[in-house]
Amino acid sequence: MYVCICRNVTETQVREAVVRHGACNLRTLRKRVDTCSQCGKCALEVKTLIQETLAENAVLEQQDMAA
Ligand code: FES
Numbered sequence: 001m002y003v004c005i006c007r008n009v010t011e012t013q014v015r016e017a018v019v020r021h022g023a024c025n026l027r028t029l030r031k032r033v034d035t036c037s038q039c040g041k042c043a044l045e046v047k048t049l050i051q052e053t054l055a056e057n058a059v060l061e062q063q064d065m066a067a
Contacts, residue, residue: 003035003042003045003046003049004035004036004042004046005042006037006038006039006042007033007034007035007036007037007038009033009034009035009042009046011049013033014029014033014035014046014049014050014053015049015053017029017032017033018050018053018054018057019053019057023050024050024054025047025050026043026046026047026050029046029050
């Protein structure tokens with residue numbers, strides 16, 4: 001699903017940038033993915049997606065450590 005229509009950026013691209021490249025905020029994400037750089041209407045959704053992905057990753061890491 002697209003999160004940034006202007007730049008054709010998908011949710012998957014954002015999640016990959018967070019998980020694989022450590023993009024933990026909008027500024028670092030934009031070094032990997034060209035998003036939020038035109039109308040900016042996607043910014044809130046992209047920020048939320050970054051936070052959700054970071055939280056999910058933290059839970060997975062805790063589960064790995066507990067196993
Ligand atoms: S929807 Fe992302 S910049 Fe317009």
